[in-house]
Amino acid sequence: MKRNTFPLKEHLKSKRVIEKLYAEGASVTAYPLRAVFLEQQEQEPIAAILISVAKKRFRHAVDRNLVKRRIREAYRTSKHPLIEALENNGKKMAIAILYIDTKHNSTAFIKRKMEKLLDNIITKYREA
RNA sequence: ACAGCUAAUCGGUCUGUCGCCGUUGCCAUAAGGCAAAGGAGGAAAGUCCGGGCAGCACAGAGCACUCCACUUCCUAACAGAAAGCUGUCUGUAAAGGCAGAGUAACGCAGAAGAAAAUAACCGCCUUGCAAGAGGUAAGGGUGAGAAGGUGGGGUAAGAGCCCACCGGCCGUGCAGCGAUGUACGGGCCGUGCGUCUUGGAGGCUGCAAGUUCAUGUAUACCGGCGCUUGAGGGUCGCUCGCCCAAGCCGGAGGGUAGAACGCUUUAGCAUUGUGGUGACACAAUGCAUAGAUGAAUGACAGACACUCCUUUUGGAGCACAGAACCCGGCUUACAGAUUGACUGUUAUA
């Protein structure tokens, strides 16, 4: 059985890549989540992830942290189908996950939507 | 007992599974793996003050500018804190809020009002046929503010002109380190704000400071100094000396977007003792307690505690809020719990 991890290496940090991602990346939505993704070969992990919660939507740092932690937890526990799909094709990818609701949602709800979102990324990438 | 006021403390606990971050140890050529013990706050917040620290600037002194201002005291420092003083407001009270250096000179005080400061509009009194002249701050009216206030004597009418009490000012004695209080005496006193005067503080920029390494570009351009008549660098607390030495400094432009140091041991925390009304200081003993950087400190399940609603079975809730170089304050947000001092009301002894 594979372990559900999300170490620092899999975080997306490079400013250049992020700028390119937002400029050229394709997007999918599974409300309240939106993903922006781009194929990106010059990187170590198979999928580099960026999680973003806008200050405009949650004014207090406590609320932003809570939402980011829930998203991180959801990604950690449901990332393997995506990783396998990319590995089988020999591709690597940079993904930004945005939270576009203005109120809190439960962890279980976010996890369901995360699974749907990652599934959507795979199908949309195959089409393209 | 209830209600309040004030000072302080706390502001969930435990178990299991899966994760995140750095540290230490072991294993591994390496990538990494395993284990251990740790991992948000009283406000981490706002960024309103004050320092430390860093770079740059700087001969000395003065002026200007900005801020502060009852007294004594604490502190590294402060616009902060402590103990007091005076006035004023709120409260039955405990208590709390606000204001408080000085006034020699100068300026301003809209509208209203006769007049806003060497004052006479109406009125009153004297004089005069009258016009007018003189005296008068008791009464009217305007205003935030109008000639110390109230009462009596006194007078042509009046007025500190005189007296009593009160308020203010000056002097002396006493108490206090002092602000100030108090007793006695004196003369009889025009409001507010500002400029100003006196004393104190302040160089500028901020960890995206600053330092080092790697990658990369421009050995090109402009200005200055220098090329053996030595710029600059090293040694060094400084000068001399000695050594190295052909580049160095600034501007504009181009390039890089990675890593490390700074980065957590400190004006540090806890306990006890001593001094002080107190803020606080000193001493002894013990402790080591986040250090991330597109930014970790969590998710899920269960149990307990607490509060509320229903009622004996359950349901709901559980504040404000998340470190970003570090401290000392201030301000603002905050469900609830505990302890000490004090006040009021009611009841009982």
Place this chain on the structure above:
RNA sequence: CGGGGUGUAGCGCAGUUGGUAGCGCAUCUGGUUUGGGACCAGGGGGUCGCAGGUUCGAAUCCUGUCACCCCGA
């Protein structure tokens, strides 16, 4: 994290040596026109972001607070 600014009528802005809060557009009424626009005349509309303080008096000075915007790699 650090630095700076703004908040005044429905909209865009003046007014900050303290003394009745204005301008343009919009809006309303009347006139003009066959009717509309333009034009002419007149009117209404303000917790000056919010809460305290100083002052006789605050949009203006001081303190706190809320919202929004800009700059620094």
